[in-house]
Amino acid sequence: MPQIVIDPERCKGCELCVQACPQKILGMARDINSKGYFYARMQEQKRCIGCRLCCITCPDVAIEMRVHGTLYHYFAY
Amino acid sequence: MAKKLMKGSEAIGEAAIQAGCRLFFGYPITPQNEIPEYMSHRLPQVGGTFVQAESEVAASNMLYGAAGSGERVFTSSSSPGISLMQEAISYLAGSELPCVVVNIMRAGPGLGGILPSQSDYFQATKGGGHGDYRLLVLAPWSVQEAADLVQDAFDLADYYRNPVLVLGDGLIGQMMEPVEFRSGRVPCKPIPPKDWAATGCKGGRPTNIINSLFLDPEVLEKHNQKLTKKYAAMVRDELRWKEYGTDGEYDVLVVAYGTVARVCSTAIEDLGAEGVKAAMVRPVTLFPFPYEQVRRAAQKAKAVLVVELSTGQMVEDVQLALLGTRPVHFFGRQGGMLATPEEVADRIRAIADGRSGEVAHG
């Protein structure tokens, strides 16, 4: 299962990932980071299909994707 | 290479090649077109690269890129084109990049004329571009000296990591004189390795950034002070000047540079036969300027005459050197008109007879 890891300190709260996610499983936290931004947060990890659109859209490279096992083959885009 | 009759512009180009420069970026402007033309023909012969840029603005920025890549590089232009290069020159100085810029001066201001002048002295020595920087400025008076100084300029530029300006008047560019490029020339400064150059961060070396932007004022202040120390070292170590007849007795001291000094030299010689005694100090570096040497030489004289092909620019540095201890007179021609030995001699006679007025202060 793909795991989305968002770094709250790198996030600037732009919400582009929330818009990009086809599963609509990303949202914004109610907390702020040390710069005062509301940061993005995975809300339903189980429904993540590993499309990487959130990672690709994030201007601050704040989102990493990790996988377990070799079931998922990721083509370079 | 045996002695050869060469045009000044071509000798300057050949001197750069002899100094190991293999890159030239320039743009045509009279009276220095022979420099890019010579380089376009000569550089491919030695495996070098010649680019005629779309403007002096572009040429000076190509210089900036190539200098930042650690290569010896030079450009040449004439007064209006040098004005266009000022931004890049400020960036080159601020980024501590070595390069050689040659200005074959023509009459100004504005489009001016194409005939020789010395009206870029302020531009060369007091700024030109914005910010606190200085250029090492070398002023040859003959084609041979131009060839020698251009070669020294590359060494000085590399040593100090600063642009060096070779300031020739249009006569230097156009006249033909015998030139010799001696083999086995030793660099006039030790050349440090260019490990600061942006040549690719191979093998995990930290990235090199060629930059003059320092937004933090504390950092930028330190940077400016570092540059100032460099210029102080230039003042201490790179002063060049020549004196003619200052060992003897004289009433008038002439201060002139470039080909004008040759005219003055003839005038002084002619006057010597009449019994009017004059001597001359010829600055070879305009920055650093030989303030102390001018002051000392003026001690023996009753008055000082500054001769320039301008309305009076170096005369201010002479006034600064003397600080009111001797009257300063000025003789200048502008617009491309040249001073003749007769005119200079007339003026020296007038000073000796008390018929000449001093330069007004301020």
Add this chain to the structure above:
Amino acid sequence: MAETVFRRPEALADVTTHYCPGCTHGVIHRLVGEVIDELDLRERTVGIAPVGCSVLAYNYFATDFHEASHGRAPAVATGIKRARPDLIVFSYQGDGDLASIGMAEIIHCANRGEKVTVVFVNNAIYGMTGGQMAPTTMPGQVATTCPLGRDVNQAGWPIRVAELVSTLKTPAYVARASVHTPLHAVAAKEMLRTAFRYQKENACFSLVEILSTCPTNWGIPPAEATAWLEKNMLPYYPLGTFKTPGGEDRAPSPLGRGRRRVGHAE
């Protein structure tokens, strides 16, 4: 054991950028970094930072960099590439830098066919200086120096740089992409990869114009800015490839001479 399959490319430095939230400069930086990594170019790449929002790009890439004066990056690139043809040289420029003050430099760098890559970020406004009109600002778009909207009778129409550069005869790769959605960003990366590959093969000059958002100076949130770009900029700045090195001469034919036939040189 979890394996990270998406992370920051090595060619991007591990720092936080100063770009505004939602500014797609960050996306373009990352795409360029990924391409540099994939083509294994990092250790011989030299970038040139412009004057504009990306003036500090030299802090964000883990490659050697030059800071250039406003608009002159293509000339600096020429100097570097002629001095060291073995280096991969790219400039990263915005609307003011490339299409205003730097217009002469980009045309001549492309026309001489310098084998460098230019990444042109078109966000239809001047960002760093606070939102003035750019040569690429859309008609009617409000900016601080056209507070009533760009009037084409006063300021002319926006300049389409990709089309302009593609009419030069010297072989080049010229393309336009966008990064306002991740799918567009994937296509943009393909164009960037093509551009850098042409340079790696020493083939030709390459320019990739990339439409980008500027939420702060457009005055709308990032998520709305992507929609604004799609609605207002895409119709005027079509995406695609405008020139390839082996392609035919795109010189526009004079009026009244009829259609130019493919394969016949003028």
